[in-house]
Amino acid sequence: MEKISYSNTEIDRFLIPKKNQLKKCLKPIHEARGIPNDYYIRQECFEMEGEHLFNKGWFAIGFVKDFPQPGSVKPVNYFKNPLLLIRSTQDKKIRVFQNVCRHRGMTLIEEPAILKGAIRCPYHSWCYKQTGEVLATPHIGGPGYNYHSKIDKSELSLIEVRSHIWRDIIFVNPNGMAPPFEEVHKPLLDRWTVFDQPMYSDMSDSSFKLDVHTNWKLAVENYLESYHLPWIHPGLNSYSKLEDHENIVEYGHYSGQISTKYIPQYSTGKYFTEFQNLGSEWDTKGEYIVLFPNLILGVQKDHVFSLIIEPLEVGKIRENIEIYYSDQSMLSDEYQETRQENAKLWKTVFEEDIFVVEGMQKGRYAKGFDGGRFSPVMDEPTHVFHDWYARKILTFI
DSSP: OOOOOHHHHHHIIIIIHHHHHGGGGGGGGOOOOOOOTTTHHHHHHHHHHIIIITSSSSSSEEEEEOOOOOTTEEEETTTEEEEEOOOOOOOOOOOESSSTTTTTTOOOSSSSOOOOSOOOOOOOOOOTTTSSSSEEOOTTTTTTTTOOOOOOGOOOOBBBEEEEOOOOOOEEESSSSSHHHHHHTTHHHHHGGGGGOBBOOOTTTTEEEEEEESSSHHHHHHHSSSHHHHHHHHHHTTTSSSSEEEEEEETTTTTEEESSSOHHHHOOOOOOOOOOOGGGGGGOOOOEEETTTTEEEEESSEEEEEEEEEEEEETTEEEEEEESSGGGGSSSGGGHHHHHHHHHHHHHHHHHHHHHHHHHHHHHTTTTTOOOOOOOSHHHHHHHHHHHHHHHHTOOO
16 A cells, blocks of 8 residues: 655654554443544644545545536635636536646636636646546747647546546545445445435525534534533533444444434424435434545434535535525425425524534643544444544555
């Protein structure tokens, strides 16, 4: 396996001792310790995660609904890797490219836009089709000569990044070497087969973002457990109590929680159309799962949501939240107030978590904190994540 490119001194001083600490995550839950502090606060660890957890696997980077018309383009950066998402005017397909010109590596697109024609490099005006093929290389053979016998334009297409779409979410595997998405995430795809049906989101009421000063892993950990409900989410806990929750545990893949008392309550008196053919078990059930590394998902009978955790810095993330409904008619003006009420409810829940994950981030600077303990009953979904994380990282250090 490729090794992270630190000097021997850095490896001896930092990575090797932390490797031994990380192995404690693999113990049975009643003996295990959490991920060591340094993995939440050190730049070396953040860069290592970008290379080995994200670059070499599948992770979420965007939503299809943000590309409503041909020519829609959006640049994103994950761990400083510049990517370009685009729905081409040529075939309406969504693709992901490296957001750099093949000439000198200039960034091509800086802001979301609707392109009418080619992708043009602002440096020397090399141009590309929206499907990636190079269109023009002005003056490449000298002033007035747009060709050169030594340059093969067939080798100058934009570099496409391997991508996959599931539940309106765009995933990428930048190094192109991971097993197929359907294979990697088969356990969850099989679990939620019943939700393989159309979903609809508007462009305003059902969409919001939150910037949070915490490490991305702490956002994952907080979402995985219901242990904190009575103290952090008193409103939610008033009708979906701690005792109404069960753990979802799938070591090596995902984890989360079940609410057995999901009962929609909207003051407008308008209720959303339910997804079809769910079965009676979903009458009062909601499932809330993290698909590792960075995707938070929630499914209920009348709506679903997706939250992409975007790691910005070691101690900063952006949460990108989208809510979806079962029928396009739910996006009409008739349901606007109910959509707004539902979005406000979820936004309140996610905002209530901010001081918790920011507080845990501050706590990770405590000298001698050993990663913490797990409740064998309440924290098993978190232990699943720590186990997954440790196994992945230990493969590379």
